[in-house]
Amino acid sequence: MPPRAFGVTVPADARYLKVVRAFFKPVLEEHFGEESGMIILALDESCSNIVKHQSKNLDDGMITARVQVTESLVRLRIGDFCGQEDVENIRPRDLQDVRPGGLGTHFVDQIMDHVAFEPEPGKPGRLALVLEKKIPEGKQEDGEPRNPR
Amino acid sequence: MANLETHDEGDARILAISGEVDMDSSPDVKDGILGALKGASTLKVLLKDVSYIDSSGIAVLIQGMKDANRANVAYSLLDPSPNVKSVIELAMLQQVFTIEESGG
Numbered sequence: 001m002p003p004r005a006f007g008v009t010v011p012a013d014a015r016y017l018k019v020v021r022a023f024f025k026p027v028l029e030e031h032f033g034e035e036s037g038m039i040i041l042a043l044d045e046s047c048s049n050i051v052k053h054q055s056k057n058l059d060d061g062m063i064t065a066r067v068q069v070t071e072s073l074v075r076l077r078i079g080d081f082c083g084q085e086d087v088e089n090i091r092p093r094d095l096q097d098v099r100p101g102g103l104g105t106h107f108v109d110q111i112m113d114h115v116a117f118e119p120e121p122g123k124p125g126r127l128a129l130v131l132e133k134k135i136p137e138g139k140q141e142d143g144e145p146r147n148p149r
Numbered sequence: 150m151a152n153l154e155t156h157d158e159g160d161a162r163i164l165a166i167s168g169e170v171d172m173d174s175s176p177d178v179k180d181g182i183l184g185a186l187k188g189a190s191t192l193k194v195l196l197k198d199v200s201y202i203d204s205s206g207i208a209v210l211i212q213g214m215k216d217a218n219r220a221n222v223a224y225s226l227l228d229p230s231p232n233v234k235s236v237i238e239l240a241m242l243q244q245v246f247t248i249e250e251s252g253g
Contacts, residue, residue: 014171014172014173015173017171017172017173018150018169018171018173021201037201037232037235038235038239040201041201041203041236044171044203045203045204048171048172048203048204048205051172052172102204103204103207103208103240104203104204106239106240107203107204107236107239107240110239111239
């Protein structure tokens with residue numbers, strides 16, 4: 001099966017986070033079933049982080065999120081996520097310290113199989129966030145058409 | 150979008166939250182909890198109809214617990230939906246919150 005890839009661009013505004021969640025929900029449900037809720041949470045936390053820090057991070061005030069589905073994994077890419085200099089400050093907090101805030105990075109790390117940054121083409125010093133999750137074996141594509149008639 | 154409704158049952162005040170609690174709606178939930186704490190001796194935050202919660206929503210529930218402790222109000226989470234339970238467990242807060250299941 002060829003990879004499927006598509007995405008959405010929305011204003012970096014908390015009111016649009018629900019749009020991003022709803023946009024990716026069908027493809028994530030298709031491949032992860034009940035577990036899709038957690039992957040949507042990881043995506044949402046990443047986009048929320050952009051909204052929170054947008055004055056420092058974004059030059060166009062927009063969030064672009066894309067999904068790529070291969071035979072064995074789903075790859076989510078959140079564009080223009082942060083600057084190279086911000087990476088070392090993005091880390092989960094100590095969960096023993098019970099206080100509001102700082103949980104989002106922990107959620108992303110716990111939920112996804114692989115979290116990485118990659119250079120943002122055409123934007124020197126800017127990085128995209130890449131989140132990958134393996135598709136469970138029973139739900140991987142087998143090349144057979146769905147709903148054959 | 151989250152909806153909030155408050156009512157009293159005996160000595161307890163119930164704050165029922167429904168819908169999605171995210172970065173957009175969590176400030177309203179925070180205000181709702183603060184308002185519900187006023188004049189209450191017990192506050193139960195009913196979460197059975199919360200379909201989605203993110204870290205900002207969990208942060209608001211933690212802040213509510215801290216505010217309740219300061220005000221000597223008994224604070225608990227009532228009937229969290231499966232989604233809310235999963236996120237509380239992901240945050241390893243299941244031993245931190247008082248969680249009640251009504252069984253109803």
